Amino acid sequence: MELIDGNKIAAEIIAELKADVATLPGRKPCLALVRVGEDPASVSYVTKKQKTSAEIGIESRLIFPPITISQQELFALVDQLNADSGVDGILVQSPLPKHLNELAVFSRIAAHKDVDGFHTLNLGKLAQEDDTGFVACTPAGIMELLQRSGVTLSGKHVVVLGRSLIVGKPAALLAMQRKAWANATVTVCHSQTANLAALTRQADVLIAAIGKPEFVTADMVKPGAIVIDVGVNRVPDATKKSGFRLTGDVHFPSVSPLCAKITPVPGGVGPMTVAMLMKNTVKARRQNSSES
Numbered sequence: 001m002e003l004i005d006g007n008k009i010a011a012e013i014i015a016e017l018k019a020d021v022a023t024l025p026g027r028k029p030c031l032a033l034v035r036v037g038e039d040p041a042s043v044s045y046v047t048k049k050q051k052t053s054a055e056i057g058i059e060s061r062l063i064f065p066p067i068t069i070s071q072q073e074l075f076a077l078v079d080q081l082n083a084d085s086g087v088d089g090i091l092v093q094s095p096l097p098k099h100l101n102e103l104a105v106f107s108r109i110a111a112h113k114d115v116d117g118f119h120t121l122n123l124g125k126l127a128q129e130d131d132t133g134f135v136a137c138t139p140a141g142i143m144e145l146l147q148r149s150g151v152t153l154s155g156k157h158v159v160v161l162g163r164s165l166i167v168g169k170p171a172a173l174l175a176m177q178r179k180a181w182a183n184a185t186v187t188v189c190h191s192q193t194a195n196l197a198a199l200t201r202q203a204d205v206l207i208a209a210i211g212k213p214e215f216v217t218a219d220m221v222k223p224g225a226i227v228i229d230v231g232v233n234r235v236p237d238a239t240k241k242s243g244f245r246l247t248g249d250v251h252f253p254s255v256s257p258l259c260a261k262i263t264p265v266p267g268g269v270g271p272m273t274v275a276m277l278m279k280n281t282v283k284a285r286r287q288n289s290s291e292s
């Protein structure tokens with residue numbers, strides 16, 4: 001079994017982006033990060049995004065409206081960032097509080113600043129295999145992780161566990177693209193799938209993005225499979241100072257000995273998501289500057 005080191009691969013991409021940003025004419029790329037409320041996980045993710053931006057030479061602007069912000073007020077904030085020619089990329093951290101319509105907010109972001117790739121236009125471009133759009137960072141990071149680990153998908157059976165807009169759906173669309181690095185046969189499974197284990201056991205590459213701690217157990221994995229664990233679950237752990245530990249959607253102790261390759265949690269997919277956000281922000285800067 002070989003561990004896929006997301007930290008190492010993300011660091012390579014960050015170094016490449018830093019060199020690339022240094023060659024950009026004019027002002028630095030600028031990423032606006034909108035975090036509604038003080039959810040501890042969101043605070044931690046957004047802080048990481050700010051730190052990585054600084055490392056690359058991307059300017060970041062944090063906007064943190066109160067949890068009581070209304071849908072109209074949040075729209076107005078997004079409109080203001082859309083109109084600001086000094087902002088290249090806009091990210092509204094998910095999850096939003098329940099009184100807000102997340103999908104409506106995502107599609108309010110100007111498509112050419114949608115570095116998260118959740119806008120209807122960018123999802124449409126992904127389905128059309130039009131590379132001028134933005135691809136959601138976590139699935140893009142998974143594909144990059146596989147490529148840079150020497151995994152070819154062509155002709156392989158990729159099973160995606162989970163059908164979210166943020167991971168499952170775009171991961172499936174990417175893996176089946178008509179591209180040399182893709183060309184996979186894809187099955188998407190979810191909470192209503194019958195005989196789930198029979199399907200996951202067929203996977204040459206299993207992408208677990210179901211949001212349930214340690215859901216994937218050894219009996220669900222074919223020996224020699226490649227397992228990508230997208231889960232980031234906080235489970236209570238009295239032995240930890242924080243009171244919790246992070247675990248994936250895969251039961252790592254039983255599954256990892258079976259695999260050819262597997263991503264750990266933390267240190268697998270997570271760092272790649274941030275790296276791809278940075279890549280999308282630099283892409284946005286290039287595309288926007290060629291318009292003005």
Ligand code: GUN
Pocket residue numbers: 091092093094095116137138166273
């Ligand atoms: N929450 C978890 N993952 C993501 C992501 O990729 N983008 C945003 N905006 N929120 C998230």
